[in-house]
Amino acid sequence: MKITIHRGIDQIGGCITEIATAEARIIIDLGQNLPRGDEEVKDNLASREAIESITSGVDAILYTHIHGDHFGLFNLVPEGIPQYVGKVSKDVSICKLERLGHIKGREKQTAGELERVHKMIPIKASESIQIKNIKITPYFVSHSAYDAFMFLIEADGFRLLHTGDFRSHGYLGKGLIPTIKKYIVGTGPVDILITEGTMVSRLVEDVKHxxxxxxxxxxxxxxxxxxxxxxxxxxxxxxxxxxxxxxxxxxxxxxxxxxxxxxxxxxxxxxxxxxxxxxxxxxxxxxxxxxxxxxxxxxxxxxxxxxxxxxxxxxxxxxxxxxxxxxxxxxxxxxxxxxxxxxxxxxxxxxxxxxxxxxxxxIHTSGHASPQCLAEVCNLVNPRLGIIPIHSEKSADFKNLTIRDELKEKIITNTVVFGSLEVFI
Ligand SMILES: [Zn+2]
Ligand SMILES: [Zn+2]
CATH class of the missing domain: 3.40.50.10890 (Rossmann fold)
Structure with a gap:
């Protein structure tokens, strides 16, 4: 198995993760870089050629949720590659795009985007998706966009958990730890944890329920x-x-x-x-x-x-x-x-x-996991091979979390090979 972090190390948003076996290739999230203030978005992958190249030979693209930094490049995916998104996320996207369709000068672009979203295959919580020899099971997470998922990915005898963006301090957050206990670690060991780490660099922010x-x-x-x-x-x-x-x-x-x-x-x-x-x-x-x-x-x-x-x-x-x-x-x-x-x-x-x-x-609280929540998830999932921190300003800062020393040793921010499992960063 080969895991490629196309983008997401040392940056918040713009996430693109690829998982490949000898038979199948999938991509989790095709996010656009977040804009900085009033600046135009700077994104070297926001072109048809770049996305064609990244998605060449890919069997499916699955989205954790519809924030632009995870979903923003969906319209550049070549026709014929199936794209999967939550059922409610799909409805919300259609509703948003129908509004944008009224903006002068954007009619054609919006029509194309709407067509793509209409064709997306809806993801339902806890219902597995089989893409050749890769099995993906989505579980609900609490986030500042509803209908957000983490994915358990099983293939080649390995088990990976990709958290997407998540938190425990929302109403739906009470399900986080029980879900991981019952359905993720309760059904077998996890080899690699790919997790968001937004708050690792925002340690000072107040996290209220x-x-x-x-x-x-x-x-x-x-x-x-x-x-x-x-x-x-x-x-x-x-x-x-x-x-x-x-x-x-x-x-x-x-x-x-x-x-x-x-x-x-x-x-x-x-x-x-x-x-x-x-x-x-x-x-x-x-x-x-x-x-x-x-x-x-x-x-x-x-x-x-x-x-x-x-x-x-x-x-x-x-x-x-x-x-x-x-x-x-x-x-x-x-x-x-x-x-x-x-x-x-x-x-x-x-x-x-x-x-x-x-x-x-x-009056606000973050849509992202607090440092305590991130540590609890890392300690609970206790991945056998490694933790890949994505969606974080400085991925190496993950070692400042209160996680066990042996897990600190397993933080991956560079390319590494574990026998038949390779991680490319
Ligand atoms: Zn995000
Ligand atoms: Zn998000």
């Missing part, structure tokens, strides 16, 4: 009448936190736009059938022409989900002058560096949007 954010939000809803919330439109767990916190207060209407309404519907009909917290109830779709809704918001107060787009800028410009600034707040619920003017990740459109509001507060 998702439910703690709900309490913090409830306090704000008690304090302020008019609350705008800016979070990821596809982060099921965060949306559930916000929606459920507002139900505690139920002041005025819960307001979103028609795109967010569609995403809520997809989540309610999927995750909502497994857990009440993911079943979203009544909410209002905003329109600046809907006088009744605008009057209701003004008189009773509201919670409104917003994003830094032109459409929301126009909405906010109309709504804000009607409100008392002392009773109005924006909650920013995403990574702090995007709005830190001193950071290389700062985005000027984000900062401009933020500046519209009389006051803002940050």
């Amino acid at each position: 998702e439910s703690e954010l709900s309490w913090e939000l409830t306090e704000i809803f008690k304090e302020k009448k008019n609350v705008f919330i800016w979070s990821s439109s596809t982060d099921l767990e965060r949306l559930a936190t916000i929606y459920s916190a507002y139900q505690e207060i139920k002041r005025g209407p819960f307001v979103y736009d028609d795109y967010q309404a569609e995403i809520f519907k997809i989540f309610s009909e999927s995750a909502g059938t497994h857990s009440e917290i993911f079943k979203f109830g009544k909410a209002y779709t905003y329109s600046d022409k809907n006088r009744i809704l605008n009057d209701l918001m003004k008189s009773k107060g509201f919670c409104m989900l917003v994003r830094p787009t032109e459409k929301f800028s126009n909405y906010v410009d109309k709504i804000l002058p009607e409100l008392d600034p002392a009773e109005t707040i924006l909650i920013y619920s995403m990574w702090k560096e995007y709005i830190n003017p001193k950071s290389e990740h700062a985005k000027s459109d984000y900062l401009n949007f933020l500046a519209k509001f009389p006051e803002y507060r940050q």
Whole structure:
């Protein structure tokens, strides 16, 4: 067996991992490099030629989830190579792309992307996929995108665990350790662990449980009448936190736009059938022409989900002058560096949007595993041959985690050969 980390060592995002046997070849994630602040994305693989070359002879591509840094290059894959993605992820992608299709000048590109996503084969948790002699079994993980998976990969007598992006401090995170115990290490030893390590270089970040954010939000809803919330439109767990916190207060209407309404519907009909917290109830779709809704918001107060787009800028410009600034707040619920003017990740459109509001507060927790969680997973999986840290600014820093000394010796950041198993980096 040969494992090739095409990209992902010493960088967050842009992940591409290949697993090959004499018979079969698969790729896990085909991610695009993350943009840095306002800069254009720099990605030497974001071309048809580069992806054609990487995917030449590949039997299948499987995506852990649909964040761009794992999924972003899917549209460059040559026709004929099957691509696998979670069923809900597929629906969410289609919903997103249908919106983008309205953007002038992007119609043709979006149509092509939509066609590719429509053809993707849906992955279902715990249902194995057989690609020639490689068996892949997906298991649900908690992450800031819903319908994210880790993969157990079995071939040539070896067992690998590829975690994708994950965490234990979300609602779905309580299943992480029991799943690994029962289905991964409970069914045999693991040879290689390929794991994300985003937080290894962000050791100082506060990692709260998702439910703690709900309490913090409830306090704000008690304090302020008019609350705008800016979070990821596809982060099921965060949306559930916000929606459920507002139900505690139920002041005025819960307001979103028609795109967010569609995403809520997809989540309610999927995750909502497994857990009440993911079943979203009544909410209002905003329109600046809907006088009744605008009057209701003004008189009773509201919670409104917003994003830094032109459409929301126009909405906010109309709504804000009607409100008392002392009773109005924006909650920013995403990574702090995007709005830190001193950071290389700062985005000027984000900062401009933020500046519209009389006051803002940050309520957020990471979508990635805490250092303690990473250590617990490494110690529990206890791979026989090695740990390959990907999705981390400095992969070698993995040895700073509280993992057993013998595991520290097994951290792989360079090409290595273990008899019939080769790791190329
Ligand atoms: Zn990622
Ligand atoms: Zn992600």
